[in-house]
Amino acid sequence: MSGPSTYEPKSGITRWLDRRLPILRLAHDSFVAYPTPRNLNYWWTFGAMLSLCLIVQIVTGIVLAMHYVPHVSMAFASVERINRDVPFGWLIQNIHSVGASMFFLAVYIHMFRGLYYGSYKAPRELLWILGCVIYLLMVATGFLGYTLPWGQMSFWGATVITNLLGALPLVGESIKNWLMGGFSIDQPTINRFFSLHYLLPFVIAGVVGLHVWALHEAGQNNPVGVDVKSKADTVPFTPHATIKDLFATTLFVILFATFVFYMPDALGHADNFIPADPLKTPPEIVPEWYLLPFYAILRAFDFNIGPIDSKLAGVLAMFASIGILFILPWLDTSRVRSMRYRPIARQFFVIFVVVCVALGWCGGQNPGNILFKVAPFQATLNWVDGGQVTEQPIQAESAAQWQEAADAAQAEARAQGASMTAVIRTGATAGTLRVVTGGTVQSRPVEGDTADLLETHITEVKEEVGQAAPFFSIERRSPARFTVTNFSQILTLYYFLFFLVILPVLGLRERPERVPDTIAKPIGEAQGAS
Amino acid sequence: MLRAISAAAALLVAGVGVAFAAVHGEHPEEYEFSFLSPVGSYDMAAVQRGYQVYQQVCANCHSMDHLSYRHLGERGGPFALYMVRDHETGELGPHIGKPEHGGTFVEVTDNPYVRAIAAGVTITDIDPNSGQPADRPGRISDRFRRPFPNAIAAAASNGGAPPPDLSVITSARHGGARYVRSLIMGYDGQTKGTLHHNPYFPGGWLAMAPPLADGAVPYADAETPQTVEQYATDVATFLQWAADPHMEERKRLGIVVLAFLAALAGLLYLAYKQVWRGEAH
Numbered sequence: 001m002s003g004p005s006t007y008e009p010k011s012g013i014t015r016w017l018d019r020r021l022p023i024l025r026l027a028h029d030s031f032v033a034y035p036t037p038r039n040l041n042y043w044w045t046f047g048a049m050l051s052l053c054l055i056v057q058i059v060t061g062i063v064l065a066m067h068y069v070p071h072v073s074m075a076f077a078s079v080e081r082i083n084r085d086v087p088f089g090w091l092i093q094n095i096h097s098v099g100a101s102m103f104f105l106a107v108y109i110h111m112f113r114g115l116y117y118g119s120y121k122a123p124r125e126l127l128w129i130l131g132c133v134i135y136l137l138m139v140a141t142g143f144l145g146y147t148l149p150w151g152q153m154s155f156w157g158a159t160v161i162t163n164l165l166g167a168l169p170l171v172g173e174s175i176k177n178w179l180m181g182g183f184s185i186d187q188p189t190i191n192r193f194f195s196l197h198y199l200l201p202f203v204i205a206g207v208v209g210l211h212v213w214a215l216h217e218a219g220q221n222n223p224v225g226v227d228v229k230s231k232a233d234t235v236p237f238t239p240h241a242t243i244k245d246l247f248a249t250t251l252f253v254i255l256f257a258t259f260v261f262y263m264p265d266a267l268g269h270a271d272n273f274i275p276a277d278p279l280k281t282p283p284e285i286v287p288e289w290y291l292l293p294f295y296a297i298l299r300a301f302d303f304n305i306g307p308i309d310s311k312l313a314g315v316l317a318m319f320a321s322i323g324i325l326f327i328l329p330w331l332d333t334s335r336v337r338s339m340r341y342r343p344i345a346r347q348f349f350v351i352f353v354v355v356c357v358a359l360g361w362c363g364g365q366n367p368g369n370i371l372f373k374v375a376p377f378q379a380t381l382n383w384v385d386g387g388q389v390t391e392q393p394i395q396a397e398s399a400a401q402w403q404e405a406a407d408a409a410q411a412e413a414r415a416q417g418a419s420m421t422a423v424i425r426t427g428a429t430a431g432t433l434r435v436v437t438g439g440t441v442q443s444r445p446v447e448g449d450t451a452d453l454l455e456t457h458i459t460e461v462k463e464e465v466g467q468a469a470p471f472f473s474i475e476r477r478s479p480a481r482f483t484v485t486n487f488s489q490i491l492t493l494y495y496f497l498f499f500l501v502i503l504p505v506l507g508l509r510e511r512p513e514r515v516p517d518t519i520a521k522p523i524g525e526a527q528g529a530s
Numbered sequence: 531m532l533r534a535i536s537a538a539a540a541l542l543v544a545g546v547g548v549a550f551a552a553v554h555g556e557h558p559e560e561y562e563f564s565f566l567s568p569v570g571s572y573d574m575a576a577v578q579r580g581y582q583v584y585q586q587v588c589a590n591c592h593s594m595d596h597l598s599y600r601h602l603g604e605r606g607g608p609f610a611l612y613m614v615r616d617h618e619t620g621e622l623g624p625h626i627g628k629p630e631h632g633g634t635f636v637e638v639t640d641n642p643y644v645r646a647i648a649a650g651v652t653i654t655d656i657d658p659n660s661g662q663p664a665d666r667p668g669r670i671s672d673r674f675r676r677p678f679p680n681a682i683a684a685a686a687s688n689g690g691a692p693p694p695d696l697s698v699i700t701s702a703r704h705g706g707a708r709y710v711r712s713l714i715m716g717y718d719g720q721t722k723g724t725l726h727h728n729p730y731f732p733g734g735w736l737a738m739a740p741p742l743a744d745g746a747v748p749y750a751d752a753e754t755p756q757t758v759e760q761y762a763t764d765v766a767t768f769l770q771w772a773a774d775p776h777m778e779e780r781k782r783l784g785i786v787v788l789a790f791l792a793a794l795a796g797l798l799y800l801a802y803k804q805v806w807r808g809e810a811h
Binding site: 038039040077080081083084090091094235239240243244246247250251253254257258260261262264265270271273274275283520523524527 | 568595596597601694695697698701702703704732773775776780781783784787788791792794795798799801802805806809810811
C-alpha cells in the first residue's frame, strides 16, 4: 500500500481492534484511501466486474451443489430437477451458466486492456503473471463445470479434451487415465470433475487475493502509462473509483440479467440438452464460445512437423498460446507502456483483436468447410454404351505385386481391343478384371459446389444412364480451395507472430509519440484548451 | 497499409458468413408462437390441446421422464386451477389456467382435473403388500408414464434406436418449437424401407412414420380445426412449455429486475457525476 497508512480509528472499539487485528486499517488503506490515478477510463472498471462474477459463481455454485448429483445416470436429471422443482432453481442455474460466459467476457476485455496499455511491464510483471494463472484456472474450472450436466456436449467435450492430453509423449496415456479415473469417461470422471470444479474457484479466490495485493503494491497502471509522480495525479479510491466501478458494474449486470431472463440458453449448445450417450457421437463437438479460439489453434495443425504428429503439435500450440502470455513482459521490448503513444503497435494490436475474434469464429465451424475455391468440384464420367462384358480372374504372386499384375492385365485387355476395363480387388492377391468390348464410348462432365453435391450429381447421371452402362469410370478433380482450417492456420500464425516477432522487434524499431511527463499534465492541457 | 490489412481482415471475417447446409435439415418454417417475443406468454389453450395430442399419440412411443403429472397443475402449468369470483352472482367458480384478473391459486394436491388426468393413466409399480409388479391408477406425484419398461425395450420395439425423450426436446434441437412443428408437418410421403423422408430432419430420412393425420385427435372444443397443422402447432407449444415451464415467471421477474437495474444505474451515474464534479480527469 503506497505510502504510510492514514487510517485513524475513531471509536474505542476500533482502537481496541486496531491494536490486535488491524483488519479495518487494511480495508481502509486498500479500498478507501488507496490513491488511484485520476485518468482511469472505463476499461479499468472490469476488475470490479470480475470480482462480482467470482462471488456470484461461488454463491450460486454452492447452492447448486446442494441439489446436484454427480452420477452418470442421475446428473442430467438432477439439473432438470433444479430447473423445475427447486424454488428459484431455474434462476440460480441460469445465473451460474450465463455467469460463466459473463466471467469470460469480462476477463477477455480485462486482458485486452492490459495488453493495450502495457499493464504487464515493470513493475507489474508478477501482477500480469498472477492474472494469467487466474485465467488458466478459469479455463480449467469452466471446462470442468461444463461437463457436470452430463449432456452430449459435456460428455464428448470431456472425451476430446482428455484424449488431447493422451497425445503427450511417454506420460500422455498415464495422465489421461489418471484424469478420467479409468479407461474411459465414466462415473469416476464425473466424481473427480465435480470435486475439482468445487475446489478450483477457491484457488482462484486465493490467487485473486495475491493479484490484488500485487496491484496495490505496484499501483494501478493508467491510460497514459506513466507512473504516479505526485498527489496531483491521483484521487482517493473511495468515493471516486468506487462509484465509477459501481456504475459500470451495474451496466454489466444489466447485460448479464438480459441473458439470464431472456436468453438463458443462447450461449450454450442445443446438444447439451441431450443426455450423454457414450455410443453416439454428436455431429459436431465444440467447446463453449470462450474456448473456441484455442480450439481453432488446436485444429489448425492438420500436418505433421517432423517427428511431432499433427495432434501433438496442435496440443502444444494450444498450450503455447496461453503459455506465451506468461512471458509477455519480457517479449515486449518497448519502453513505452501505453499503445496510445505507439502508433504502429496500436494497429498491430487492432489486427490482433480481430484475429482472436476470427479464431473464435473458426473454432465454431466445421474445419473442412470451404471459404473460397477457384472452380467447382468437377468429375468426368466415362462409360460404354452397349458392348459385351466379360470377366476374368487376376492372380498376383504376392500382395506387393498386386498393382503390377492388375496393370498388366488391364494393358493386355486394352491391347486386345477392349473399350473399357475395370479391376475389382477381392483379396490381397486376387481380383477380377471386367472388360467391355465393342459399344460406343460415352463421356459426360459433371460439376457441383461441394464434394457432396458432386457425388449427388454423379449418382443422378448413373441413374439416368441406368442399365445401358455396365460400369462407369469416374475421374474426380477437386479444385484448389481455401478452407476454415487454412484460415485458422493464417490466424494462428499471426497470433504467435504478434508475440514472438512483432512486439519484440517493434519495441526496438518504432518511434513512439511524445509521452506526457505526468498523468495530470495532459488533463490540465485539455482543460485549459476547452 | 496496416489499416488496409485490418480492413481486409474485417471484411473477410464478415464475408465468410456463408451457410453450409450439408448435414443440416431445411430451415424450419417461420411461425409466430406467442412465447417467442421477450414479453410473450404461452397460449395455455394450445398447451392443453398439445398435452392431449402428446397423451393420445406421442406418448405411445416417447417418454417425458422429467415431468410429473403434478407439473400440469402447478403455477404456470396448463391445468393450474384458480378460483374466480363471478361478477354477477358473486359465487366462486373454478377456472383452468391463469385468469386475466385475480383468482386464487389452488394447490395442485387439491386440483381435481390433474388428479383425473393422473388417475386415467395406468402405472406399473411394485405392490406394497406382495412386492410383485402390479398395475395401479396414476397419482399426481407419478412421472409421466413411460411407454416402454426400459431403454432396451424401447430400442427393440423401434428398429434399434429408442425414440428420444421429449422433456426438453425443444431446447435440444436447433430451431426449437418451430423445428418440432415443421417436422410433424413436413413428411412428403417418400419412403425407403422403414425410413420416411422429411426435409426438416438432419439427413432427410427418419424412422418415425408421420405421427398425425387430420382428425386423428378429437378436440373437445369444436372451433379449433382438427388438422395436422393445428396438432403440430399445439404439441410444439406443449413441448415448449414442458422444456421451459418457468418461462412466464422468468420474463415477468426479468422486467422488474431490469427496471430496478436501470433506475440504479441512473442514480449511480448521477452520484458518479456528483463525486467527480470539480475533479479534472
